[in-house]
Amino acid sequence: MIRARTFTDARAQAHSNAELNWWIFMRISGLILVFLVLGHIYMTFIQVSESDATYTAVVAKLQNPAWKFYDWTILALTMLHGVNGARYSIEDYVRSRPNRAWVKTIFYTISAVIFTLGTVGLFSI
Amino acid sequence: MYRGREGQWAWLLHRLSGLAILAYFLLHVVSISLIMFGEDVYMAVHHTYDLWPFRVGLIFVTAGVVYHALNGLRIMVMDFTGRGVAYQRQMWYGVLGLTLLATAYTAWVNIPRILGGY
Amino acid sequence: MAEQHIPKNTHTTPPMRVKVKILRYNPETDKKPHWETYPVEAQPSDRVLDVLNYIKWYVEPSLTFRRSCGHGICGSDAMMIAGRNRLACKALLRDVVKDGGTLTIEPIRGLKVEKDLLTDMEPFFDAYKAIMPYFINESPPPAGERLQSPEQAERMAHSSNCILCACCTTSCPIFWVNGSYLGPAAIVQAHRFIFDSRDEATNQRLNIMNQNTGVWRCRTAYNCTEACPRDIPITTIIEEVKRAVMYQQS
The missing domain is CATH 1.10.1060.10 (Alpha-helical ferredoxin)
Structure with missing residues (x-):
């Protein structure tokens, strides 16, 4: 085993199932999202025109709690799936450790804010 | 450029489409969540999205999502079945073909709408 | 005296003329790696390693690369040949370049280049x-060998x-x-x-x-x-x- 010289190395070598669990999560959430997202695109971009998504139409549709649940499931799963996928890319391409920590922190913060915004928006109407 | 074969391009497209979808998704959530600030704010942004460059862009987003979804299924077949790896090349051509078909259909449905201003 | 066996087609195959383009780097004089091209005449059945040896022995003695057995066993001469990683001793010229074409040879990627095609492994x-x-295996060995089934x-x-x-x-x-x-x-x-x-x-x-x-x-x-x-x-x-x-x- 390569001996750890820094805390980050030690953490990378510590016994943890984090990467395994994310790997499984990516596949399960991906499988669910295939149906949810393709369904969402079909219903909002093929069946009806994009310009039909007016304020009145969206509010009327979201009166039904089933659509709220459908949309929030997409929101939550895509958020986790996408942010984790971006984390893979950041860990691959941003090689300097201080930079990587900053990029990750800023990216996670933006994502968390947008997730909160989306959730509040969805349940405020 | 390393002259890799199908697998390398499948991986690269999967990563690029994933990042592109994430970028679009974050924007989409922000613009839809404007609904909580009332009709005026929401509709102002919505009218911008009705412009043709955005709607042509949406066709590309659809293509990216379909590719990412189908290639994701290809990856699952490879990861969870022993035999999937042997057919990865054929599966990738299947993924590309289906993506092309779905994109063509989306364009066929949407281009008349864009031209007709509907 | 026994008749010597000479392979018949050695002299009948027309030689190939190829331009060998090598990504060269000398840490003592160069800031960045640069391409250098060497025109070479060789048999289609020659290996890329033969071409590199020819260049090193007769054209450019400072060209640096690793090779040892030359038969695909030691694994010393991995390099990026015609855009793909191969062993120079296992890649035949006719499989990687056409007559009159250009053959690119680069060091393998992702490792620090020490000189020319030599990387820090x-x-x-x-x-x-x-x-x-x-x-x-900490358990005491059996009297014979530790046996395995064919499966x-x-x-x-x-x-x-x-x-x-x-x-x-x-x-x-x-x-x-x-x-x-x-x-x-x-x-x-x-x-x-x-x-x-x-x-x-x-x-x-x-x-x-x-x-x-x-x-x-x-x-x-x-x-x-x-x-x-x-x-x-x-x-x-x-x-x-x-x-x-x-x-x-x-």
């Missing part, structure tokens, strides 16, 4: 050492073919950019011991594979499998290790 062998590449031997037949040439690891798009990924070669070596019925350190090695730097960094780009000069089904092997880690932890 230390990080590659660090990853190899990290998977504990030695047989571990058990078959299980590790492919992964034990590895010659550690680094063709796979340095063709991996993740290894190029992610300095901490162990890489396909190390995983193939781990597979060789994990699926060895006589070895007892399976769990330890699976734990190493389960780390952040291990098997989960593989994104199945298949460059390793295409590059392997020993035809090891590397991606299949990595997927087997992934599933083994998953079953071990569940």
Whole structure:
């Protein structure tokens, strides 16, 4: 085993199932999202025109709690799936450790804010 | 450029489409969540999205999502079945073909709408 | 005196004229690597290694590259030939370049270039050492040998073919950019011991594979499998290790 010289190395070598669990999560959430997202695109971009998504139409549709649940499931799963996928890319391409920590922190913060915004928006109407 | 074969391009497209979808998704959530600030704010942004460059862009987003979804299924077949790896090349051509078909259909449905201003 | 056997077609095959374009770098004089082209006349059945030797011996003595056995066993002369990782001693000229064409030769990627086609292999062998590449069995050996059934031997037949040439690891798009990924070669070596019925350190090695730097960094780009000069089904092997880690932890 390569001996750890820094805390980050030690953490990378510590016994943890984090990467395994994310790997499984990516596949399960991906499988669910295939149906949810393709369904969402079909219903909002093929069946009806994009310009039909007016304020009145969206509010009327979201009166039904089933659509709220459908949309929030997409929101939550895509958020986790996408942010984790971006984390893979950041860990691959941003090689300097201080930079990587900053990029990750800023990216996670933006994502968390947008997730909160989306959730509040969805349940405020 | 390393002259890799199908697998390398499948991986690269999967990563690029994933990042592109994430970028679009974050924007989409922000613009839809404007609904909580009332009709005026929401509709102002919505009218911008009705412009043709955005709607042509949406066709590309659809293509990216379909590719990412189908290639994701290809990856699952490879990861969870022993035999999937042997057919990865054929599966990738299947993924590309289906993506092309779905994109063509989306364009066929949407281009008349864009031209007709509907 | 016995009649000497001379292969008939040696002198009848017309020679090829190719331009050999090599990415050269001398750390003492150059800031950046640069391309240099050498016109060469050679037989289509010559190996790329023969061409490099010709250039080094008769044209440009300062050209630096590794080679040892010259027969695809030692794994010293991995380089990027015509855009793909190959062993210079196993690539025939006619398979990588047309008559009158240009043959590009670059050092393998993702490792520091020391000079010309010579790279620092230390990080590659660090990853190899990290998977504990030695047989571990604490139980007392039986009177004879530790026997395996043919099926058990078959299980590790492919992964034990590895010659550690680094063709796979340095063709991996993740290894190029992610300095901490162990890489396909190390995983193939781990597979060789994990699926060895006589070895007892399976769990330890699976734990190493389960780390952040291990098997989960593989994104199945298949460059390793295409590059392997020993035809090891590397991606299949990595997927087997992934599933083994998953079953071990569940």
